[in-house]
Amino acid sequence: MxxxxxxxxxxxxxxxxxxxxxxxxxxxxxxxxxxxxxxxxxxxxxxxxxxxxxxxxxxxxxxxxxxxxxxxxxxxxxxxxxxxxxxxxxxxxxxxxxxxxxxxxxxxxxxxxxxxxxxxxxxxxxxxxxxxxxxxxxxxxxxxxxxxxxxxxxxxxxxxxxxxxLARLPLRLGPGPEGEILTFDRFGNAVTTLLRAPLGGWVGVGERRIPIRRTFGEVGEGEAVAYLGSAGLLEVGVNRGNAREALGLEEGMPVRLL
Structure with a gap:
C-alpha cells in the first residue's frame, strides 16, 4: 500500500x-x-x-x-x-x-x-x-x-x-537577480521566487532596500529583513511583525537582488 x-x-x-x-x-x-x-x-x-x-x-x-x-x-x-x-x-x-x-x-x-x-x-x-x-x-x-x-x-x-x-502556473524559480513575491505564509512573511540570499547584501522590494541576513534576530524588533527560508527561497519578513501588513506587500510584486 x-x-x-x-x-x-x-x-x-x-x-x-x-x-x-x-x-x-x-x-x-x-x-x-x-x-x-x-x-x-x-x-x-x-x-x-x-x-x-x-x-x-x-x-x-x-x-x-x-x-x-x-x-x-x-x-x-x-x-x-x-x-x-x-x-x-x-x-x-x-x-x-x-x-x-x-x-x-x-x-x-x-x-x-x-x-x-x-x-x-x-x-x-x-x-x-x-x-x-x-x-x-x-x-x-x-x-x-x-x-x-x-x-x-x-x-x-x-x-x-x-x-x-498539463496546466502550470506562470511561475519561475531562479537565482535572480530579478524575481517576484510568490506568496505569503500565515505569519505574513513574503516568499519570493529567488533561490539566492547573499548574506550582507540587499534586496529591493518596491521602493524599499531590505538587508539580507541569516535570521530575524539580526535586525531590531519591527525592522524588515530578508533571509533564506526553510524551503530554499528568499523571504522577506519583519522581526516580531507581519511583513505583508507592515510593508504593504502583494503577490506578484517584483523583487531584485541589489
Missing amino acids: RPVFFLSDFGLEDPYAGVVKAVLGQRAPGVPVRDLAHLLPPQDLRRAAFALFQALPYLPEGAVVLGVVDPGVGTARRAIAALGRRFYVGPDNGLFTLAWLLDPPRRAFLLERVAPPDPQGVLPPPGWTPGHHTFHGRDLFAPAAARLALGLPPEGLGPEVPVEG
Missing part, C-alpha cells in the same frame, strides 16, 4: 476534508492518510503550490499526493492523475506546478472512469458523469487516489494524455 498525503483548502469547520478521508478509508482500508494542510487560503493556487513545494522533499517516493484546491470545480478544467517518482491526483489547474519542478511527471491520465462513492450500495444513475458534481474531492479525486494507493494500475482511471499539456 502507498501512503496518501492530502492537501486542501477545505478548512476544519466543514466536514469536507473528513468526508474525503472517509472515502479513502472505504475504498482503500488500511491505507495511511497524512494531512499536509487544510487551512490554506480558499482558492489560492499560488499558496497551495508553494505548500506542496515545501512538503515534497519529505514525502516518500511512491506516495500518492492528493491535492484539492479547485476554484474551477465543475468547469471544463480536467481532472488528472500524474506519475513521477510519486503519484499526483487533483485538478489540472496548476496546483502541482512547483512540486513538478522537483519531481517532473512522466505520464498523466484523465480521471474519466472513476465511479463515485456509493454509501447506499446503489449504482450511479445512467448518464452520470463526474462533471455533474461540485465535490470532486469526494466523488473523483479520493476514489482515484485510493486506487493508486492500493497499487492498481493508473491506466484504469482513464485515457493517457501528454504531460506537456
